[in-house]
Ligand SMILES: Nc1ncnc2c1ncn2[C@@H]1O[C@H](COP(=O)(O)OP(=O)(O)O)[C@@H](O)[C@H]1O
């Protein structure tokens with residue numbers, strides 16, 4: 001038996017039945033294209049979420065009030081008043097943290113001259129900009145001195161600048177009022193655009209937390225504390241350290257739930273990734289069904305093909321084909337159909353992916369893995385669904401096959 | 406004519422048909438020498454095809470010995486039988502059995518595709534040589550539907566020759582052809598035989614049998630006559646003598 005020759009025979013049979021072969025392939029083509037496109041869309045959204053979350057600062061650690069909450073939880077965490085400035089002070093001693101900042105925020109109206117803009121104000125320490133990896137476009141950031149003096153100075157985001165000041169007007173040194181408290185603009189943040197969740201990251205005002213606490217919110221608790229680990233690898237350890245420190249300052253008994261919640265950016269990523277992964281699995285499962293339908297199509301056609309070519313099989317046996325030659329001939333034929341279908345399917349899937357990304361604008365990412373897996377599945381489909389028809393052909397008795405009308 | 410290409414001893418072949426057992430061959434013994442041209446004759450159902458199928462290693466005897474080219478066939482596995490069919494036997498059928506939509510050349514190459522020792526180049530050369538031997542060198546690219554019945558049967562003969570078999574076995578090879586075309590085919594068989602090729606030929610037409618050298622007559626699965634053809638015809642002369650039709 002000679003695989004090269006048998007492949008030639010199988011290839012010839014396919015060429016003699018082009019139209020039927022293409023129709024048979026259609027199921028496989030659509031199935032593979034769907035799998036490729038679904039995986040590309042799933043992977044693309046996962047990557048863009050990852051990128052966006054880590055663009056908020058890859059080492060970032062969030063400390064929120066409330067018990068056992070993961071991001072996306074439904075309880076209103078801001079209403080809890082368990083985080084205090086003492087916690088912030090305690091965390092300054094953490095060895096695995098590079099920077100810590102308290103965070104208090106509120107929303108309201110910002111006014112400059114006759115311009116009026118609804119936005120939010122964040123009360124933070126100067127380290128906040130380091131933690132978020134935000135840079136300044138112009139001006140300066142406030143200092144620890146400003147925090148101590150409860151200075152009414154702000155750094156504003158691009159959107160706020162555009163809405164409060166005329167084009168070309170220099171906002172530095174100007175006074176804006178937030179909920180009627182006057183602040184002096186000392187800096188403008190670099191433009192960052194929207195995040196994954198569609199929020200405008202430039203629609204923000206940053207001020208010393210002391211000023212926001214006292215002048216605007218009149219509250220002594222914190223909405224959250226943000227910190228950054230000394231490195232990405234240390235993030236998990238840093239979360240543990242922070243938890244340990246806060247358990248001490250909060251005097252939480254051994255077997256009681258904490259009244260605060262610490263999570264790293266990595267955890268946030270994995271939470272969102274696992275959601276999008278589940279969605280991907282669902283999409284791929286649906287796409288796989290069409291691949292199975294395609295495989296059944298191949299089996300169907302191969303049965304017809306074996307039946308139709310009964311005399312041919314008899315002749316081949318009469319001139320020296322062994323049972324395994326016949327088996328392999330038909331198996332190779334179904335493999336060629338399924339693999340060619342797979343190749344066309346990959347191409348169609350790539351085209352569909354390209355259209356999705358360029359026309360609809362969804363983030364996509366084609367992985368080598370998805371192409372490899374498609375090929376493996378096609379090969380398996382060809383063998384699995386081609387085997388029984390091929391076996392049936394190989395088991396024919398040559399004399400009866402030659403007599404078949 | 407010294408060496409026995411085929412030797413069978415007391416061959417039986419029984420078919421089970423439900424409750425009944427059909428005795429298609431009931432103790433056939435036969436020797437075919439190298440260079441022989443044997444026709445096997447007999448009424449329909451006498452066991453001609455059954456015998457030829459066993460000789461061609463497509464079927465196995467229920468009992469009895471069979472040697473081809475010195476090899477004891479009854480001891481061979483299915484795979485080895487396929488090898489014998491591929492290397493030692495050339496089969497020709499009543500209905501040609503050419504692959505449709507496949508050129509004459511590719512049809513003739515077919516047996517060599519199952520022989521891994523033969524390269525693509527040699528395959529092509531040998532197929533061309535075989536087609537030349539049957540006078541079809543100008544029809545190599547034609548597909549069966551573009552060829553007459555006689556031409557198709559000649560392609561089939563070329564296919565049976567291509568592996569240099571020790572014997573050609575033909576079952577009613579002229580059964581589908583008119584007299585003139587049949588004689589044309591017999592002319593080829595005579596030419597091949599003159600060049601030393603051994604032929605076993607099944608027919609129920611007495612005039613076709615007269616082109617061979619020896620006739621065996623089967624009746625109910627037994628040989629009743631086995632003799633040299635006395636008044637042998639030469640196909641070339643008979644063809645020339647046929648009335649010309651326009
Ligand atoms: N596969 C088979 N199953 C049952 N009976 C068979 C089979 N093949 C042949 N026979 C029987 O064997 C006998 C000889 O058949 P066959 O060799 O085909 O005759 P011939 O070719 O001389 O016309 C017939 O009676 C036929 O019915």
Ligand SMILES: [Mg+2]
Nearest residue numbers: 453454455576
């Ligand atoms: Mg017969």
